[in-house]
Amino acid sequence: MxxxxxxxxxxxxxxxxxxxxxxxxxxxxxxxxxxxxxxxxxxxxxxxxxxxxxxxxxxxxxxxxxxxxxxxxxxxxxxxxxxxxxxxxxxxxxxxxxxxxxxxxxxxxxxxDVDGALPVQPWREDELARVLDAMTGLARRLTPAPRLDSGDVSPRLGGWARLADSPRSLAKLGVIAPDAARALDRHLALEALLPEATAGETLTHGDLYPFNVLLTGERVVVVDWPHAWTGPAYADLVMLLGSVALSGLDPEPYAARHPLLSGVEREAVDVLISAQAGFLLAAACSMDSADAGTDPRLEAMMTGLGRASVRWLSSRWNGVGRGRVGLG
Known part of the structure; x- marks a missing residue:
């Protein structure tokens, strides 16, 4: 596939x-x-x-x-x-x-079998445009969310509180993502707003990174759906844009013009970006590189994507100042 x-x-x-x-x-x-x-x-x-x-x-x-x-x-x-x-x-x-x-x-x-290929990484502009366009249609087809016999699951978002409660993980965070460690209080404040920010009626993929996308000659196909959850229509878009930041591109212009984010409060997006980084970095910080059971490529992926999301969020903060945190 x-x-x-x-x-x-x-x-x-x-x-x-x-x-x-x-x-x-x-x-x-x-x-x-x-x-x-x-x-x-x-x-x-x-x-x-x-x-x-x-x-x-x-x-x-x-x-x-x-x-x-x-x-x-x-x-x-x-x-x-x-x-x-x-x-x-x-x-x-x-x-x-x-x-x-x-x-x-x-x-x-x-x-x-889908005769397709993973998007080239770092992102190519033409392939990124195809995937971003396809996400609008995907969200529309999955709103309202279909009923799942397996029930809903918690999104793979958040982790700052777990990091704060673990001296070992917190020490590793200071090494692998020092900017995130310095802004921990801000991330914790955003994480407190996560239940409100994840409310919605769309079935989201929940793990929408480039390795779960296939490009065929005509279609953008999304694979691997075990982490699907019901939330806002733009949640997968915010997740994918984290991989855009990892490619060295500025995600903000793509976010600013995407129809799924039209009218969405800025703070709501900040909560999701922070929560995405928190999940990835908390997972990476819980891994022991000396343990034979640790997949070094998985740890590197989580660290890279987590740091990229932190950079994106930091640029948003620097662009608008450090005003209040809130969704109302």
């Missing part, structure tokens, strides 16, 4: 031939054909299989699978992703779920 053009993505993929025979058979049963070839994909960060499959009858598909005992959190994400994809209305630009396999030990999802 993805192509490997981003060296900053994860490094914990498992090839097709390493899956238990029962899991491979289960995936083939979903497809109704045997797998002739499997090409592992490196886009993204989750453990387990992520492979494009070529079937003996010539068809193609994409499969992801994980050992639930070895990676229970990823297995839970896979199960919820299946539930979310099944609830998305027609016309939403996502890969069609063909079926799933779940023996309680392994969880696998099988999707239609």
């Amino acid at each position: 993805t192509t490997d053009n981003d060296a900053s993505t994860g490094s914990r993929r498992r090839p097709w031939h390493e899956l238990p025979r029962s899991v491979r058979r289960g995936i083939e049963d979903v497809l109704g054909a045997t797998v002739a070839a499997a090409t592992s994909q490196k886009g993204g960060f989750s453990d387990g299989l992520a492979a494009r499959l070529r079937l003996a009858d010539g068809r193609r598909a994409f499969a992801k699978a994980v050992d639930a005992d070895a990676a229970p959190a990823i297995a839970a994400f896979h199960r919820r992703e299946g539930a979310v994809n099944g609830a998305l209305p027609p016309g939403v630009p996502v890969p069609r779920l063909l079926g799933s396999y779940d023996d309680q030990g392994w969880v696998a999802l099988v999707f239609e």
